[in-house]
Amino acid sequence: MLKEKGILFDVTLCVGCGSCYQACKEKNNLPQTNKDFLKDHLSNNTFTVVEQYGKMYARKLCMHCNEPSCVSVCLVGAFNKNVTGAVLYDADKCIGCRYCMQACPHKIPRYEWGTTQPRVRKCTLCIDRVKAGKISACSEACPTEATLFGDMDQLVAVAKKRLKDDPEKYYQQIYGLEEAGGGHVLVLSPVPFEQLGYTSKLSKEPMPAFTMRAMEKIPPVVAVGGVFLSGMYWLTKRKNQIANEEKKTTNGNKEI
Ligand code: SF4
Ligand code: SF4
Ligand code: SF4
Structure with missing residues (x-):
């Protein structure tokens, strides 16, 4: 069985070269999104960034x-949540409600x-690399x-x-060890973490506890409406997928 893996990022050792940013792009086949990587932001085409704070650099990525x-x-x-500690997403199951984006404390x-x-x-x-016995590309x-990269x-x-x-x-703090219940990305820094743009003042309590309490306060009519809209979204998406698959098959037949 794979041991739990993670990343330790040490601000005092980072020289802001951007090799991690570039390696992530290449590994995930992501297009270039900014000529100056230090000015780039997390996006659907950028899974990690390196931000400059005076003479210091701070990486941002999912904290798993x-x-x-x-x-x-x-x-x-x-x-x-995978056994390696990686938090993974399955597009085939997603209904596009984007609650995950709202709920993420980071x-x-x-x-x-x-x-x-x-x-x-x-x-x-880098779950695929980890399964193949490698470390993350970054x-x-x-x-x-x-x-x-290593065992947690x-x-x-x-x-x-x-x-x-x-x-x-x-x-004297390991950021990511306890914040929001802790995770698999740890950060060391010479200065308090809010000075480097990390979300500070997070409770040590896991966020799902807060989230569930917040969700309990959503009126049933809103929740049911949300589920209905999500259902409609999923059906439309599925219909498009089937149409695309049929189109591909038809095109394929034509070529044969
Ligand atoms: S963490 Fe990224 S930016 Fe910093 S030294 Fe390593 S590769 Fe370069
Ligand atoms: S672990 Fe892999 S996917 Fe995540 S930031 Fe590093 S290279 Fe990108
Ligand atoms: S809640 Fe945690 S694991 Fe999920 S996206 Fe946010 S940082 Fe990553």
């Missing part, structure tokens, strides 16, 4: 939460607004080991050791 609110709010199970998932069969898009923790590309227990140990061995160098 231990108890992900994107999973808990999804009415049809389109999001799930504001990560993005939507393909411009296509006829839109998907929710985000980092996969970690492999990083020349300074600012982005480390080892990453936590490394992070704790760095804080202990060099208390002057680091702000």
Whole structure:
């Protein structure tokens, strides 16, 4: 069985070269979205960014939460938590309600607004590479080991050791270890994390608990309406898919 995997990103080691950003693009066949990668934003075509804060650089990507609110709010199970710790998305199940985008405490998932069969898009923790015994593409590309990929227990140990061995160098917190119930992407920094654009003041309680409480307050008529609209969306999407598949078959027959 695969052990739980994760990423440890250390701001003090990052030189802002953008190799992680570029490797993610190439690995996921994503188009270039900005000539200056430091000015790019997360989008349906960008699963990780490197942001500049003075002389420091901070990576943003899905945190692969231990108890992900994107999973808990999804009415049809389109999001799930893999045994490796990766939080994954299944476009075939998705009904396009986008509750996952609303629920994410880190504001990560993005939507393909411009296509006829839109998907929710985000980092996969390179699950296919991990299954093949490799590390994530972004970690492999990083020349300074600012982005480390490995077993979660080892990453936590490394992070704790760095804080202990060099208390002057680091702000004494491992971001991502406990925030919103913790996850599989950990960050070390010389300054408080809100100075680097990370969502601060998150409770240590897993977000699904909050989300479920919030959802309980939604009037039944709104919830039922939402499910109805989502159902209509799914039916339309399925109809388009079948039409496209039939079209492909017809075209295929013509070529034969
Ligand atoms: S960061 Fe957001 S999208 Fe990623 S697992 Fe957590 S809730 Fe889901
Ligand atoms: S783990 Fe893979 S998908 Fe996620 S940011 Fe790194 S390269 Fe991209
Ligand atoms: S590849 Fe490594 S050093 Fe370069 S920007 Fe990414 S994390 Fe920083």
